Amino acid sequence: DQQVKQNSPSLSVQEGRISILNCDYTNSMFDYFLWYKKYPAEGPTFLISISSIKDKNEDGRFTVFLNKSAKHLSLHIVPSQPGDSAVYFCAAISSGGSNYKLTFGKGTLLTVNP
Amino acid sequence: NAGVTQTPKFRVLKTGQSMTLLCAQDMNHEYMYWYRQDPGMGLRLIHYSVGEGTTAKGEVPDGYNVSRLKKQNFLLGLESAAPSQTSVYFCASSLMVLQETQYFGPGTRLLVL
Numbered sequence A: 001d002q003q004v005k006q007n008s009p010s011l012s013v014q015e016g017r018i019s020i021l022n023c024d025y026t027n028s029m030f031d032y033f034l035w036y037k038k039y040p041a042e043g044p045t046f047l048i049s050i051s052s053i054k055d056k057n058e059d060g061r062f063t064v065f066l067n068k069s070a071k072h073l074s075l076h077i078v079p080s081q082p083g084d085s086a087v088y089f090c091a092a093i094s095s096g097g098s099n100y101k102l103t104f105g106k107g108t109l110l111t112v113n114p
Numbered sequence B: 001n002a003g004v005t006q007t008p009k010f011r012v013l014k015t016g017q018s019m020t021l022l023c024a025q026d027m028n029h030e031y032m033y034w035y036r037q038d039p040g041m042g043l044r045l046i047h048y049s050v051g052e053g054t055t056a057k058g059e060v061p062d063g064y065n066v067s068r069l070k071k072q073n074f075l076l077g078l079e080s081a082a083p084s085q086t087s088v089y090f091c092a093s094s095l096m097v098l099q100e101t102q103y104f105g106p107g108t109r110l111l112v113l
Helices: none
Strands: A010-014 A019-025 A032-038 A045-051 A056-059 A062-067 A072-077 A086-093 A108-113 B004-007 B010-013 B019-025 B031-037 B043-051 B054-057 B064-067 B073-078 B087-094 B108-112
Touching: A010 A019, A019 A032, A019 A086, A019 A108, A032 A062, A045 A056, A045 A062, A045 A072, A072 A086, B004 B087, B019 B031, B019 B087, B019 B108, B031 B073, B043 B064, B043 B073, B073 B087
Parallel strands: A010 A108, B010 B108
Antiparallel strands: A019 A072, A032 A045, A032 A086, A056 A062, A062 A072, A086 A108, B004 B019, B019 B073, B031 B043, B031 B087, B043 B054, B064 B073, B087 B108
16 A cells, blocks of 8 residues: 555646646655655655645745645645656655655656756 | 765676675765665665664565675675566665655666566
């Protein structure tokens, strides 16, 4: 049973527009969420994170929103650029106990068209 | 700093063969991880280490063994490769377990025939 779900395998947007990538989770113990970006033939790179005590975190063009009641988070990229074209993974972790496991979603392929 | 490096980048094995994947990091990180990524799947944790000389099982540990004899190195071994182990393997390291920055290596593509 997938605990972190990215239901959209792909997303295509025009350059300059907003990209919204969505992620849902089922495990209420998750309290820290991360987004990773992955280019082909490279390892994932950390993009932005949010703690469950916040509902928004912003870093330049990237903003992550967290809706705990809905167990939903989203990544907004504004404005989108062709270089943002990559696979985006949502990941979650529980800070309680000795759980060292990041649980990843399946990823969403974002294509930004010039 | 090279960050996280992985050796080899690509390997083809026959069923039953063994091999070791090497991960090295030069950031003095305590935590290291091995993941596998399969088509249409997220990254799944195979094994991890919270420090030199320690290892623990992750989500999909069967068929793999690991060793962390030196802080900077984390080895992933396949004793008897199976076609189901065809995958892309990523190593990662982090300073702290909740540190958002898990640094990933470039990956090793493994094909088991």
